[in-house]
Amino acid sequence: MNIALIGYGKMGHEIEKIALGRGHKIVSIIDVNNRHDFDSDAFKSADIAIEFSTPDSAIENYHKCFEANVAVVAGTTGWLDHLDEVKKACEEDGKTFFYASNYSLGVNIFFALNKYLAKIMNDYPDYNVSMEETHHIHKLDAPSGTAITLAEGVLDNVERKENWILETESKPSDLAIHCIREGEVPGIHEIVYESDADVISIKHDAKSRKGFALGAVVAAEFAKGKKGFLGMKDMLNF
Numbered sequence: 581m582n583i584a585l586i587g588y589g590k591m592g593h594e595i596e597k598i599a600l601g602r603g604h605k606i607v608s609i610i611d612v613n614n615r616h617d618f619d620s621d622a623f624k625s626a627d628i629a630i631e632f633s634t635p636d637s638a639i640e641n642y643h644k645c646f647e648a649n650v651a652v653v654a655g656t657t658g659w660l661d662h663l664d665e666v667k668k669a670c671e672e673d674g675k676t677f678f679y680a681s682n683y684s685l686g687v688n689i690f691f692a693l694n695k696y697l698a699k700i701m702n703d704y705p706d707y708n709v710s711m712e713e714t715h716h717i718h719k720l721d722a723p724s725g726t727a728i729t730l731a732e733g734v735l736d737n738v739e740r741k742e743n744w745i746l747e748t749e750s751k752p753s754d755l756a757i758h759c760i761r762e763g764e765v766p767g768i769h770e771i772v773y774e775s776d777a778d779v780i781s782i783k784h785d786a787k788s789r790k791g792f793a794l795g796a797v798v799a800a801e802f803a804k805g806k807k808g809f810l811g812m813k814d815m816l817n818f
């Protein structure tokens with residue numbers, strides 16, 4: 581498969597290694613200083629563009645891909661206020677767009693576990709629920725996209741919680757997300773249910789960026805030849 585990389589930072593480099601290892605060809609690499617390459621024949625020859633850039637630049641990059649008719653696997657987080665325009669491009673103009681707030685298989689198993697636990701805990705109001713996420717100091721958005729997906733999993737299933745909120749909850753219906761930025765941590769997410777009697781917590785701790793990069797390349801293989809707005813639930817069977 582011909583792959584274009586958009587954003588050649590920590591994730592872009594990791595994805596390049598994994599894509600080459602799986603027999604794919606990197607036909608174009610676009611970063612902040614060569615954005616004119618969106619108009620190149622090399623970029624247009626890509627089957628898929630894998631995009632891991634910054635929250636502010638992502639949406640413009642997606643439109644560039646749509647203009648060139650190149651399918652997108654989107655990894656950047658923090659751009660979801662533009663979600664409707666991306667979905668519209670998929671539904672009305674037949675574009676292909678795959679998005680996951682987290683591409684790691686382990687995290688997606690964790691998403692399913694989070695929903696299952698939340699369904700059980702809905703019947704036990706003595707437990708309050710809160711979340712904590714820790715990432716490296718370079719991360720631009722907070723809470724992380726993964727934390728938002730986890731929060732949605734709780735809010736959809738625990739009726740006594742209505743909104744997620746950064747830091748401390750101000751009313752019982754708030755789901756507090758505490759965000760820590762330290763060192764080079766690839767990503768830790770923990771959901772904690774606490775009563776007067778005990779604490780139940782589930783935690784995912786990424787050892788490196790490899791899991792995210794592999795998941796993004798597998799998503800690109802899955803999305804090739806498909807149309808519409810796709811996500812992990814289309815690719816995984818749980």
Ligand SMILES: NC(=O)c1ccc[n+]([C@@H]2O[C@H](COP(=O)([O-])OP(=O)(O)OC[C@H]3O[C@@H](n4cnc5c(N)ncnc54)[C@H](O)[C@@H]3O)[C@@H](O)[C@H]2O)c1
Binds near residue numbers: 586655657658683
């Ligand atoms: N979905 C997931 O599984 C997942 C996993 C890890 C990281 N992320 C997200 O991916 C994004 C990138 O993460 P990273 O760790 O590689 O960051 P990074 O800072 O190491 O790399 C970002 C790259 O994007 C480039 N860039 C900036 N503006 C650009 C533009 N207009 N066009 C093209 N490139 C541009 C930067 O120069 C840099 O090389 C972040 O939003 C992060 O939260 C998502």
